[in-house]
Amino acid sequence: MVKVAEEWLNICGGCEVSILDLGEKLLDLLPSLEFVHMPVLMDHKYFGQIGEKSELEIPEADVGMISGGIRNEKERHVTEEMRKKCKTLIALGSCACYGGIPALANMYNVDDLLEKVYRDSITTESADNPSEDIPPLTDKVYAVDEVVDVDLYIPGCPINPVIILEALTCLLEGKPFELPERSVCDDCPTLRKEKSDVGLKRPLQDAEFTPGEYDTLRCFNEQGILCLGPVTKSGCGKQYDAEEQVVPRCVKGFMPCRGCFGPIRKDAKPLVDMMTALSSVGLDAKLIDDRRALFNRYIGAQNRLRPLPTRVRR
Amino acid sequence: MQDEFEPKIIAFCCNWCSYAGADLAGVSRLQYPPNVRIIRVMCSSMVHPNLVIDALTNGADGVIICGCHIGDCHYIDGNVKTENRADAITLMLEDFGIEEERFRLEWISASEGPKFAQVMTEMVDTVKELGPSPYS
Numbered sequence: 001m002v003k004v005a006e007e008w009l010n011i012c013g014g015c016e017v018s019i020l021d022l023g024e025k026l027l028d029l030l031p032s033l034e035f036v037h038m039p040v041l042m043d044h045k046y047f048g049q050i051g052e053k054s055e056l057e058i059p060e061a062d063v064g065m066i067s068g069g070i071r072n073e074k075e076r077h078v079t080e081e082m083r084k085k086c087k088t089l090i091a092l093g094s095c096a097c098y099g100g101i102p103a104l105a106n107m108y109n110v111d112d113l114l115e116k117v118y119r120d121s122i123t124t125e126s127a128d129n130p131s132e133d134i135p136p137l138t139d140k141v142y143a144v145d146e147v148v149d150v151d152l153y154i155p156g157c158p159i160n161p162v163i164i165l166e167a168l169t170c171l172l173e174g175k176p177f178e179l180p181e182r183s184v185c186d187d188c189p190t191l192r193k194e195k196s197d198v199g200l201k202r203p204l205q206d207a208e209f210t211p212g213e214y215d216t217l218r219c220f221n222e223q224g225i226l227c228l229g230p231v232t233k234s235g236c237g238k239q240y241d242a243e244e245q246v247v248p249r250c251v252k253g254f255m256p257c258r259g260c261f262g263p264i265r266k267d268a269k270p271l272v273d274m275m276t277a278l279s280s281v282g283l284d285a286k287l288i289d290d291r292r293a294l295f296n297r298y299i300g301a302q303n304r305l306r307p308l309p310t311r312v313r314r
Numbered sequence: 315m316q317d318e319f320e321p322k323i324i325a326f327c328c329n330w331c332s333y334a335g336a337d338l339a340g341v342s343r344l345q346y347p348p349n350v351r352i353i354r355v356m357c358s359s360m361v362h363p364n365l366v367i368d369a370l371t372n373g374a375d376g377v378i379i380c381g382c383h384i385g386d387c388h389y390i391d392g393n394v395k396t397e398n399r400a401d402a403i404t405l406m407l408e409d410f411g412i413e414e415e416r417f418r419l420e421w422i423s424a425s426e427g428p429k430f431a432q433v434m435t436e437m438v439d440t441v442k443e444l445g446p447s448p449y450s
Contacts, residue, residue, distance in 0.1 A: 271409055272364050275402055285405060292409045308411040309448040 002172060005037040005061035006092075007082055009075040010102050010141065011068030014158035015093035016040045021161045025240075029165070032172060036061050046078075058085050063171060067092040069099045069301055070142040074135035083148035088171060091144045092164075094157040098262045099301025101157070103141040104293055106305040110137050143301035152177060155233065157260035157298055160249070162238045183264050184229035184248045184257045187237065189214040195282035198224045209254055214247060220256040221281045226288065227256030228295065230277035231270035236261055260298045271295045271304075321375035321441040323350045325434070326365075328358045330388040331423045332380035338427030346431040347438040350378075357381070359392035363403045366417060367410060371449045376416045376441040378433070383421040393421070411448060415440050 008016060020026065036059040037044050046056045056077060064086025070076050083089055094100040105113055114137075119126040144150050152171075154163055163179070170177035201224040209217040220227035229248070237246040250257050263270050274295045275285050288294065296304050327333040333354045339346065355361055358381030366377045379400065381393040400419040407414050420433050 269364060269367060272367050272406055275406055276363065279402060285402070295409075306411065309413075 001034050002032060002063060003034050003036045003059075003061040004063045004065065005058055005082065005086055006035065006040070006065045006067075007037070007058070007078055008040055009066060009068030009078065009096075009144075010071040011093065011095050011100070013040065015067040015095075015156075018093075018156075018158040018161050019164060022165055023161075025161075025165050029168060033168075056081055058082060061086045063088050063090065063168075065090045065092045066096050066144050069095045069102055070138060070144065070147055071102060072135040072137050076138060076142075076147055079144060079147050088151045089144075089148065090152045090154060090167065091150045092154050093159050094155050094260050094262060094298040096144045096150075097153045097155045098299035098304075099141050099143050100298050103143075103300030103305060104297070106140045106300045107293065107307060109307050110139055112307075140306075141301050146302060153179075155179075155261045156236060157258075160236055160238055162240055163235065165240075166238075179233060179235045179261075181264055182234040184232045184234045184236070184251075184261070187234045187246055187248055188219075188229055188251055188257075189247055190217045190219045190251065191215065192219045193222060196222045196224055197282075200224050200226070200283055200287050207254060207256075211254070214251070217251075217254065219281075221278065221283065224283065225256050226294070228259030228270070228274065228297075229257040231263065231268070231273045231295070232257055232259045233261040233264050258297060259295070262299050269304075270299065319442060319445060321349050321438060321446070322373060323376040323378060323434070323437055323441060324369045324374045325350050325352045325378045325380060326355050326358065326361045327352050327380045327422075328382060328388075328392075329354055329356050331382035331386060331421075332358070332430070334424035335380070335422040335426050335430045338424065339430045340427075342427045344427055344431040346434040349438045349441075350434045357387070357389050357392040357396075359389070359395040359399070361396070361399075363399060363406055366403050367406060370407070370412050370416060370447055371410065373447075373450055375444075375447045375450065376418075376437055378418045378420060378437050380420050380422045380430070380433075383423055386423060413444055415444060416447065 035042065047053045058081050064082045066079060066082055070079055091097045095102060114129050118129055152167060154167055167177045207220055207223050207225055234248065236249040237252060239246060248257060278285050285291065292305065327336055336352055358379050361379050369377050379396060381396050384393055387393045396419065403417055404414050407417055418437055422430050422433065
């Protein structure tokens with residue numbers, strides 16, 4: 001019996017839904033798993049069930065899963081406690097691995113954010129920053145591995161249930177688990193000709209294709225629709241019986257890749273690599289609005305996004 | 315006593331012109347600030363934007379790429395590619411929030427020792443004025 005603890009931090013909850021999305025496979029897995037802590041499913045309180053304890057406590061577990069990045073001091077505390085109590089720690093989903101969508105906030109200082117949310121926004125009645133009975137915000141959004149060591153990364157927004165199953169099975173059998181260093185383009189079935197002969201299109205303009213036939217679909221970047229495939233790790237399309245070619249999830253829906261699987265290698269700089277990829281396709285990167293946020297959409301933590309220094313001269 | 319800020323400048327010099335130019339500046343005993351760390355590359359066009367961004371985000375305060383004058387490239391048109399790349403690098407600096415003055419592209423031939431010394435002095439002065447890199 002393997003004890004599992006799961007914790008959700010700064011997250012929407014989609015990754016937990018993905019775990020349930022395992023469906024019948026989860027039933028096969030359940031006899032060998034025991035969930036000892038999982039706020040999304042179970043009523044298990046941090047300070048004892050009636051608040052009798054003075055220290056935050058999470059039960060010991062063999063496998064710990066954390067979804068979501070770290071945005072406030074409570075989340076940091078919980079993460080540290082999880083690391084202490086779990087033998088293997090899994091970062092579940094893009095938020096835990098790279099900061100995810102919430103890490104777009106790393107482009108601004110905390111003070112600017114609070115000012116905008118509680119006072120500057122026109123549709124909001126202005127108020128003071130809330131301060132009672134809530135944990136203070138951290139200075140920025142952190143990925144889990146910036147706070148504690150992480151043994152296993154499962155990116156995705158949301159994660160692909162097949163990958164969780166694979167990772168858990170590997171853990172149960174004591175085998176190593178790692179996603180391959182391949183880009184989405186390596187697995188993409190679209191047609192690549194040479195240079196783009198059309199300019200950049202607007203994000204909501206449609207690609208040209210015949211429904212159901214991937215081989216009639218030309219590479220999105222070549223069509224002028226920005227696709228983050230060249231700088232994004234592949235694996236999102238994984239299926240239980242992966243014999244035929246695996247089409248990346250977004251491409252399967254005839255949409256360009258949004259980059260949720262994060263950089264291909266840990267030290268890669270997608271912003272730089274994407275500019276290189278765009279110029280080799282023949283698109284002008286100058287015309288793209290807000291490149292910083294666009295190319296770091298899911299990976300703003302780990303110092304990839306930060307406020308611009310005020311002394312930048314224009 | 316407060317020490318004056320001493321920037322770290324990385325200079326990528328091409329083997330055929332600029333590195334020889336730096337050599338000439340040395341043997342001619344020309345004075346230029348010791349803040350410059352020279353890295354010899356076969357051609358200025360082999361300096362990938364990644365290298366420049368990596369340098370600037372990991373402790374360097376300025377980066378300068380030196381190559382042969384247009385038309386003099388040992389590999390015929392390497393420096394034309396460098397020039398195109400430099401435009402892209404400037405664009406990336408903006409995205410990374412790094413002042414564009416921290417990066418410079420300069421053509422220095424093998425006989426231009428004095429120019430090498432002068433360019434390096436100017437670069438160090440500019441970066442000293444800007445202060446440490448926002449990433450340091």
